[in-house]
Amino acid sequence: xxxxxxxxxxxxxETGQRIIAGKGFASVGLNEILTAAGVPKGSFxxxxxxxxxxxxxxxxxxxxxxxxxxxxxxxxxALSAQERLACYWQRWLDKxxxxxxxxxxxxxxxxxxxxxxxxxxxxxxxxxGQIVSRxxxxxxxxxxxxxxxxxxxxxxxxxxxxxxxxxxxxxxxxRQAQPLENALQFTRQLLSC
Amino acid sequence: xxxxxxxxxxxxxETGQRIIAGKGFASVGLNEILTAAGVPKGSFxxxxxxxxxxxxxxxxxxxxxxxxxxxxxxxxxALSAQERLACYWQRWLDKxxxxxxxxxxxxxxxxxxxxxxxxxxxxxxxxxGQIVSRxxxxxxxxxxxxxxxxxxxxxxxxxxxxxxxxxxxxxxxxRQAQPLENALQFTRQLLSC
DNA sequence: AGGTTTGATTAGACCGGTCGTCTAGTTTCT
DNA sequence: AGAAACTAGACGACCGGTCTAATCAAACCT
Numbered sequence: 038x039x040x041x042x043x044x045x046x047x048x049x050x051e052t053g054q055r056i057i058a059g060k061g062f063a064s065v066g067l068n069e070i071l072t073a074a075g076v077p078k079g080s081f082x083x084x085x086x087x088x089x090x091x092x093x094x095x096x097x098x099x100x101x102x103x104x105x106x107x108x109x110x111x112x113x114x115a116l117s118a119q120e121r122l123a124c125y126w127q128r129w130l131d132k133x134x135x136x137x138x139x140x141x142x143x144x145x146x147x148x149x150x151x152x153x154x155x156x157x158x159x160x161x162x163x164x165x166g167q168i169v170s171r172x173x174x175x176x177x178x179x180x181x182x183x184x185x186x187x188x189x190x191x192x193x194x195x196x197x198x199x200x201x202x203x204x205x206x207x208x209x210x211x212r213q214a215q216p217l218e219n220a221l222q223f224t225r226q227l228l229s230c
Numbered sequence: 231x232x233x234x235x236x237x238x239x240x241x242x243x244e245t246g247q248r249i250i251a252g253k254g255f256a257s258v259g260l261n262e263i264l265t266a267a268g269v270p271k272g273s274f275x276x277x278x279x280x281x282x283x284x285x286x287x288x289x290x291x292x293x294x295x296x297x298x299x300x301x302x303x304x305x306x307x308a309l310s311a312q313e314r315l316a317c318y319w320q321r322w323l324d325k326x327x328x329x330x331x332x333x334x335x336x337x338x339x340x341x342x343x344x345x346x347x348x349x350x351x352x353x354x355x356x357x358x359g360q361i362v363s364r365x366x367x368x369x370x371x372x373x374x375x376x377x378x379x380x381x382x383x384x385x386x387x388x389x390x391x392x393x394x395x396x397x398x399x400x401x402x403x404x405r406q407a408q409p410l411e412n413a414l415q416f417t418r419q420l421l422s423c
Numbered sequence: 424a425g426g427t428t429t430g431a432t433t434a435g436a437c438c439g440g441t442c443g444t445c446t447a448g449t450t451t452c453t
Numbered sequence: 454a455g456a457a458a459c460t461a462g463a464c465g466a467c468c469g470g471t472c473t474a475a476t477c478a479a480a481c482c483t
Contacts, residue, residue, distance in 0.1 A: 045432090061342045064256035066469060079433045081470090088470065143399070149254045149342040151402040162403040195400075196416045199409060202399050203392030206336070209344040210355040216392060223389045238459085259441060272445090272461050281442070426482095433476070441468070449460065 046084045049074050050098050053091070058145055062092055063153070093156045099142050100164035107168065111175050118179030119228060122172070126201070126221055133205060134214040144205040169198050185228055197224055239277045242267050243291050246284070251338055255285055256346070286349045292335050293357035300361065304368050311372030312421060315365070319394070319414055326398060327407040337398045362387050378421055390417055 052074035057065055067088060071078050085091040110128075111121055132140050143165055150157045173194035179185030204220035245267035250258055260281060264271050278284040303321075304314055325333050336358055343350045366387035372378030397413035 059345055061256060061346065063254060064342075064346060068468075068470095077433055077435090078470095079435065079472090082472075083432060145341045147399045147403055148338045148340060149257075152252055153254065153257060158403055158405075165400060165403060192412055192416070195409065195412050196393065199396030199400060199413060200389065200393045201396065203395030203397075206340045206395050206399075207358060207388075207392060210340055210351055210358060212351075216388065219385055219388050220392060222385070260443090261440080270461050271443095272463095273459070275443070276459060424483105428481080429479090431476105431478080434474090435472105436474100437470105437472080439469085439471105442466095444464080444466105446463095447461085449458105451456100451458075453454100453456080 045076060045080065047098075049076055049081070049084065049091075050095050053095055054099060054142075057092075057095065058140060058142060061149055062146055062157075063149065089154045089156065092150070092154065093160050096142065096146070096157060096160040096164065100160070100167065103164070104167055104171070107171055111171060117184035118175050118182055119184035122175055122179065122185075122228065123225070125172075126224055129201060129205075130214060130217045130221055133208055133217060141202075141205055144202055144209065147202075165198070169194050172198060179228075193227070197227070200224070238269060238273065240291075242269055242274070242277065242284075243288050246288055247292060247335070250285075250288065251333060251335060254342055255339055255350075256342065282347050282349065285343070285347065286353050289335065289339070289350060289353040289357065293353070293360065296357070297360055297364070300364055304364060310377035311368050311375055312377035315368055315372065315378075315421065316418070318365075319417055322394060322398075323407060323410045323414055326401055326410060334395075334398055337395055337402065340395075358391070362391050365391060372421075386420070390420070393417070 049070065053065075053070045056070055056073060067078065067081055071081060081091075085094065107125070110125060113121055113124075116124070129141075143161060146157075147161055150161065152158075170191075173190045176185055176188065176190040176194055180187050180190070200220050200223065201217075204216040207216035208214055242263065246258075246263040249263055249266060260271065260274060264274060274284075278287065300318070303318060306314055306317075309317070322334075336354060339350075340354055343354065345351075363384075366383045369378055369381065369383040369387055373380050373383070393413050393416065394410075397409040400409035401407055
């Protein structure tokens with residue numbers, strides 16, 4: 038029997054993602070996640086080897102969704118590459134502004150988890166790498182279609198992503214969207230100078 | 231009697247800073263810090279009200295040092311403002327490259343602590359604000375002495391700090407200095423175009 | 424078909440560590 | 454000597470992740 042298995046597992050992952058995105062990894066206990074999910078504690082170790090491995094699975098799941106969204110947006114052929122990219126940043130800003138509880142697990146967990154668990158760190162590293170390379174690819178598309186001025190795509194993609202990560206962190210600390218707006222304005226300048 | 235008081239208190243703060251910079255806040259217990267410091271547990275609650283208040287004090291202490299360093303560097307009159315700033319970024323890169331264990335508590339604790347403790351969040355918010363405004367001030371100095379091209383000082387300072395925070399996070403995830411080098415190169419371009 | 428086996432799933436006990444408290448003791452200064 | 458600052462570390466209540474044993478579902482086999 039696979040369906041129930043997968044459902045329960047996925048349900049635990051999703052519930053945990055919401056809670057952990059709010060409170061962090063170490064400070065949340067399995068109890069909290071499992072009671073919220075309505076899944077008995079005992080089941081946990083049937084689906085996951087340990088909390089660490091669970092965390093890794095959670096991040097993998099997160100990036101899978103994130104990248105799927107990204108691919109959907111970046112493939113929108115009705116828009117120029119520049120417009121698609123602008124839409125990406127705007128969404129980032131909107132999402133973070135909408136609810137105070139962090140959405141971006143890279144910002145939320147990156148610092149905490151990097152020296153705590155190698156598997157989780159590697160998942161974050163690979164996930165962010167994928168994001169940056171997709172941005173770079175879109176920048177190249179934009180240079181080809183003329184909607185983006187010529188730049189070093191890889192370096193620029195990394196710079197922009199770094200900028201937005203930092204902006205998210207500051208926005209989190211300030212509980213304001215202003216740092217993100219600053220990033221947006223700068224991004225606009227950079228991609229159309 | 232103040233001296234011993236301050237010494238013990240300070241010693242606990244410094245020991246904790248090292249440990250917490252490596253492992254994060256929630257995942258470290260008071261025990262670990264106190265045994266490392268050679269201070270018995272019982273003393274802790276003489277100097278601090280709670281773990282949270284201790285964390286806040288720790289951050290305040292961290293920013294006090296950081297800003298003192300910054301002021302020392304930024305006041306170096308032998309150098310142009312641009313050189314002073316370049317030196318700041320270079321130091322940031324060197325420090326992070328030197329030891330894998332994070333130095334920058336903003337990157338390490340920002341995400342974790344922001345939704346965990348308001349006093350700690352506010353301390354981080356104020357500290358980063360101070361850093362950004364010092365950078366902005368130096369940018370203005372640089373524009374005045376001609377070593378830095380004319381820009382919106384406040385916005386640029388924030389952008390650069392954001393960029394470097396994000397770069398630190400990625401460097402942490404990758405265990406490589408490359409993201410920081412990317413930030414450095416971009417910073418150079420920006421401040422001398 | 425009906426009993427049996429197999430594996431998926433659950434329940435909750437378990438040990439160790441957490442933070443924070445509290446009382447007794449020691450040091451230090453007046 | 455006495456008062457205040459400080460230290461000592463046992464203690465309690467609780468919660469963490471882990472594991473073993475019991476339960477359940479369903480698929481198999483004669």
